[in-house]
Amino acid sequence: MIVITKIFNFEMAHALDGYDGACRNIHGHSYELHVTISSVKADDTCFPAPGFIIDFKELKQLVNRAVIEKFDHKLVLSRGYLSKFPALKTLENLEILEAEPSVENLLLYSKQAISEMLPPTLTLQRLKLYETKSSYAEWLAS
Numbered sequence: 001m002i003v004i005t006k007i008f009n010f011e012m013a014h015a016l017d018g019y020d021g022a023c024r025n026i027h028g029h030s031y032e033l034h035v036t037i038s039s040v041k042a043d044d045t046c047f048p049a050p051g052f053i054i055d056f057k058e059l060k061q062l063v064n065r066a067v068i069e070k071f072d073h074k075l076v077l078s079r080g081y082l083s084k085f086p087a088l089k090t091l092e093n094l095e096i097l098e099a100e101p102s103v104e105n106l107l108l109y110s111k112q113a114i115s116e117m118l119p120p121t122l123t124l125q126r127l128k129l130y131e132t133k134s135s136y137a138e139w140l141a142s
């Protein structure tokens with residue numbers, strides 16, 4: 001199977017409700033998201049002109065709409081966290097999630113949002129989200 005991958009970067013602040021450590025306080029990360037897709041077409045014939053599974057430019061627009069515009073330069077907090085700090089609800093760049101904005105939950109959100117936007121000719125194969133240079137979560141299609 002041939003897959004193609006595009007890498008995205010975004011800056012985001014968050015806090016983790018219920019975490020026993022510094023990450024329960026608002027802090028930021030430079031995230032790196034790797035998006036890998038394949039075509040549902042069989043591999044035994046070439047991709048017709050211009051020879052792409054999907055133009056990287058189109059993939060970029062799709063992932064920007066699905067994920068990057070939602071999270072880039074935002075403060076992402078759960079409803080649980082906000083119930084403890086209601087004054088934060090007035091912040092202009094606040095984005096509210098039902099779940100805690102851990103790297104795992106951000107990855108699950110991204111998987112859902114990208115899958116919903118992909119045309120039926122394409123399949124999401126893998127997502128990798130780096131929260132720091134040494135910590136990432138990965139989702140693999142089964």
Ligand SMILES: Nc1nc2c(c(=O)[nH]1)N=C([C@H](O)[C@H](O)COP(=O)(O)OP(=O)(O)OP(=O)(O)O)CN2
Nearest residue numbers: 016022023027029101102103104105131132134135
């Ligand atoms: N399974 C998870 N564990 C942690 C998450 C997470 O999303 N999923 N998040 C955090 C914090 O957000 C933290 O900022 C990142 O954790 P960590 O990788 O420990 O960051 P460090 O820079 O301190 O890592 P070092 O390897 O010590 O440099 C915590 N845990």
